[in-house]
Amino acid sequence: MHPFRSAHAGAWLSILLAALLALPAAARPQDPEDGLLPVTEAYRLGADAATPGVLKLHWTIAPDYYLYRGRMEFKPGPGVTLGAPSFPDGEKHHDEYLGDVEIYHHGIDASVPYTLAPGTTRLTLGVQFQGCHEVDPKICYPPHTEQLDLPVPAAGAATSAAAPAGGDPLGRALGTLGADKASAGGAALPAEQAFRLEALAQDPHHLLLRWTMPPGYYLYRDQTALRAPDAPGLALRPAWPAGGVPKDDPHFGKVTVYFGQLELPVAVEGDLGGRGRLRVEASFQGCQDGGLCYPLMTRALDVDLGAGAAAGGTPVETAPETRPAGAPAEESGLALALLLALAGGLVLNLMPCVLPVLSLKAVGLLESGENPARLRRHALLYTAGVLASFVALGLAVTGLKAAWGVQLQQPLVVAALALVMLAVGLSMSGVVQFGASLGNAGAALANRAGPAGDFFTGVLAVVVASPCTAPFMGTALAYAFAAPRLHALAVFLALGLGLALPFLAVGFVPALARLLPRPGRWMETLKQVLAFPMYLSAAWLAWVLANQRGADAVGLLLAAAVLLAMTLWWFERSRGRGAGARALLLPLALLTALPLYWLAGLPRPVAAAAAQSGIVAYSPARLAELRKAGTPVFVDMTADWCVTCKANEHTVLDTAAFRALLARTGTVYMQGDWTDEDPAITAFLQAYRSPGVPLYVVFPAGGGAGRKLPTVLTPALVERALTEAARR
Template identity: 75%
Template sequence: MRSMFSGRLAAFALLLLGLLFTLPATAQEDDGLLPVTEAYKLSADASTPGVLKLHWEIAPDYYLYRGRMKFKPADGVTLGEPTFPDGEKHHDEYLGDVEIYHHAIDASVPYTVAPGTTRLRLGVQFQGCHEVDPKICYPPHTEQLDLPLPAAGAAAGGGSLGAALQSLGATHGSTGGDTPLPAEQAFRLEAVAQDPQHLLLRWTMPPGYYLYRDQTRLQLRDGKGLALAPQWPAGTRKDDPHFGDVTVYFNELDLPVTVTGDAGGRTRLVLEASFQGCQDGGLCYPMMTRVLDVDLGGAPATGTPTATAPEAPPTSATQGPLQTSLWLALLLALGGGLVLNLMPCVLPVLSIKAVGLLESGESPARARAHALAYTAGVLLSFVALGLGILALRSAGHALGWGTQLQQPLLVGVLALVMLAVGLSMSGLVQFGASLGNTGAGLATRGGAAGDFFTGVLAVVVASPCTAPFMGSALAYAFAAPAVHALLVFVALGIGLALPFLLVGFVPALARRLPRPGRWMETLKQFLAFPMYLTAAWLAWVLANQRGADAVGLLLVAGVFLALALWWFERSRGRGGLVRAPVLLALLATAAPLYALSQLPPPMRAAQAGDGVVAYSPEKLAELRAAGTPVFVDMTADWCVTCKANEHTVLDTAAFRDLLQRTGTVYMKGDWTDVNPTIAAFLEQYHSPGVPLYVVFPHGGGEGRKLPTVLTSGLVEQALTQAAR
């Protein structure tokens, strides 16, 4: 079977270009083949809150592709990562090595719904083949599901991680239904030392609340040479819909804990307790972590909450960002914005600004006007970006620096903008006054508007980059009061615009600029190529987000955009009727972009292999409990800083040798698309976005957060220390 574009892409290409062809692969009933709905009988069950269960009955001599299953939710429904069983290995003539299913398959898809949603609506797409004569493959088939939500599922709305966890542990006919208590009131924890080798931990819970035994982790901070051995009492057996047969404790739990090893004359121990519990029939809380300072003389210690994210216990890297003063945050933001000018994501746009400054070399007044208009665009864009991120985060959305590029539609629009700017700089289309016109044309309002929107574009393309100093400043901004946060964003903007402000307002610097001349036209055309490379990079990001179909739609949109610009240039100076095809071509450009925005994410395989372990909170906790050093890398395809670090440090033979030498596990999380689990990890470590690098040492203990820009020496030092 040949891989085909989506139905939308084929429709656009057939109707408007006539360049693409499809390969018919329809099943014919007169050949004895079953209709697709009989060959693959799909049934769905949404009775478990927060989880959709799917079952396919597959007829004999038919099979389904695992990698061709896709899910498209309706408005108000957010889907998590689906879970499939391992399939049979199969080499397909056209698709290569794939996994397939015979006979039957069960899958599950976690979901959350918006408040007020009463039905679960989504499209389920799948594709399979008949493997004996006549050997054919069916086209992709989509079935629309419309299922009633259970009461707990309807309540779990909002799309947040806490909402997704709300359904855990719910049972029918239980005592739930009351408003859940805050975690600190629902699960009170104290610890007392009976002697230096024996501790007693006590959880106290109101009626109707329970604690999971197997979701509880205990460890000592700075407890080198010591270990904890809890003696769990008998609890209550519970058939949990997600964890299976588990042991839980209601009302009160007294847990004796033996401290093994030489206490070495210690008078105090710092104990970390991570645990999870539920309101019976209602809310299940995210993983909680309490830190207890235990006096070995016998004074009781009360647990201090330090985290609510369902991740590994917090470490020194999770200390509050507000320990940084406002003035230091502003200074870091200014420096980070200044360094941002040197980052590869900003350089293509700076080429536009460089040409503008060279154009104004004969006039100091024009240089100042260029600089001010550009700075205004930068500052207003940073303020708007900051306001948007802070508003959405306060509403419970997991957003950070650069997350706007998690939206495929914006990535596609940016790629087309870069293409249009490149065509303009190549001289194929003119959007304003020419380079040679340094007179009245440069004094028009259009020139200032061009500088302003160049500043806007600089901020948009700068967002995938995190320069040195920026991480701490942005972490402060996301936790500070709104006014302080906006000041940080303004300082970032001033830093980004500072080089051009200095050139515009310091005559000595302006005089060092080359004099305008014909050579500038050649320079301008040469600088178009970074624009084309940026467009190519954005297309690659889009391919990772939504697959080959998205790139095909982007190419169609690019063709229509080129058509619109070509006719715009051809009709320059003519009447409005002659320019009407420009509007039609632009509308044709918007159509594939809309289709692109409707594409579901492709089925992503876990990032494993070549010594890389896909990130999950459970796997990280397992490795830390085993005492294995772990290097956690949170990255994204649109993060230019991440890719630079990978190219120079992480994807090298030296780094792989270092991992082997230190016994460190390399764990990677991909934030290219929206991922609440990774967002929770970033929030736990007060990271405004990616990259985030955390090293967890051998034998447990606190993790170490590394700078956003890595060097081989820095990584080697961190992993060597962690392995000791």
């Protein structure tokens, strides 16, 4: 794509042109001389409503034809309510009109859950689909709709095929219905057969729970809770394996589910008091893929802590009061999390991603001289900007389940932040003055400082700090990621207070303020020197953008940077020249935003085919294979915008000593790149309750739970972890 062409506008014009061209072409499939089949012969649709609550569809696709996954729609008839349809993954295909799509060849099976209103005995709906002929003559059929009118089983009139049943009377009715049906013909199995649960003790403090499910059944991770009802002083801590599958559930949203067999290591924490047996109650919920969802189930298991024999689960009639899924560990209490957050925010001041903004703030403090009121105002406004930004981040984490630094996965945010850094640098270099100029020392300088500058410097400090993870921050953020909203917001406020603490101290402790040098003409030189870290930050963000969207994105960013420089230059030149000169600023600003608009439509570049030497690209399936084979694995979740990740790579992971350690211990180095959005990596982070990257997990050779390492690595720490993993 040409860097100065709108991707969105071009795509819509292409689609419109394709639709116009398809109109005469669509009339030709009836003509045998064209060699094209009628749409109903190219795509033969069959439907089966024998399973209560689930409509199963099958398309038989003729050779040289394909169907679009994203062009399938379902329109219910009277008395029919449809759930979210389920499709298999299609083939990746780049369409010249529609962009990156998924298509199907040969055939496709899909299922659509439904509910019928009382008295409705027929399942009526419209099924719309669209496909193309991929060899000469190449044409795309217009969207085609077939009307279905099917009889349904008597039980189908009162069923809902996909509603989760936790506390829902309709869901409980479905669970009863599934328990009364045989497994033949796709009907749901009884809950005891669909989800077999057993437990054994590896040692008194380590249990292994095993769910065995037939093909097509899955278990929700976050609807599972464990407790020891007869031992309230004990805590059961599950360590969820990384083999979960991300799923966009119509009722629970984005979740992680497990198919087949799930082996869940569980740590028993607390004083066992010499007991030889332990009663464990497990509450969980699962579904039949494309079928019904079972009510919340609770099973009791009597585990022999010494014999290591497996104990089968027995149903419990009433579900116990359970701890919410993902609740933080008791020992990581709010007070400890707040202390760690305060310390982490304080250390964050020393991280390289924050230093450029701190240099800007340092100039602001020096401007104030020894005027106490001036220093306090600088400190309070800067702190207000920091705290407001951290509250916004906290709301995003609790409301959207976002992660620390996740905003830098968005290329548009990276580009905009690079331009902000450039604008600040140009201001410090003297190209443009925002608000008051630095001028000379003295009272006039103090009186001309701008409060908005202090506040938004605090905002900018938080924005550029997000790629960094300082010591102590990991535990505090992990607590906030799983804690109740008010506790999470308190943790984020503590982080912000730690980040702002040095400037608060200078503003409110006169002895510290007197240590600052007196303002003078030398400050102008210092200000210009400190502009260069801003330029380096902009260059780093451009490098991140190149890894996300390729050379075209960098070209658009450079064009926007030139236009921004022109806009700021004219802003400075137009001072005192009247409204006519100022009127040119608006079109210049719009021109600056235009490359960013085009940048937002750029597709992701095709991933490199060859992996970096000695590194295995992360995938849940590959990790499961290595663990099954008894191979120790070191998993590194990283991102190009993560400064802490890059520091760890430079000091530990990209060294000859680390490569020799891998060879000596037989460990596979597996790396996941989270520079761009990746649902599989996001699921892994959530499984280990990590607030973001970096995340390092070591899986031992003999199986068992992975061990999560600190976010800041040292050679000794990694060597000890890999050596222990190889021995187990």
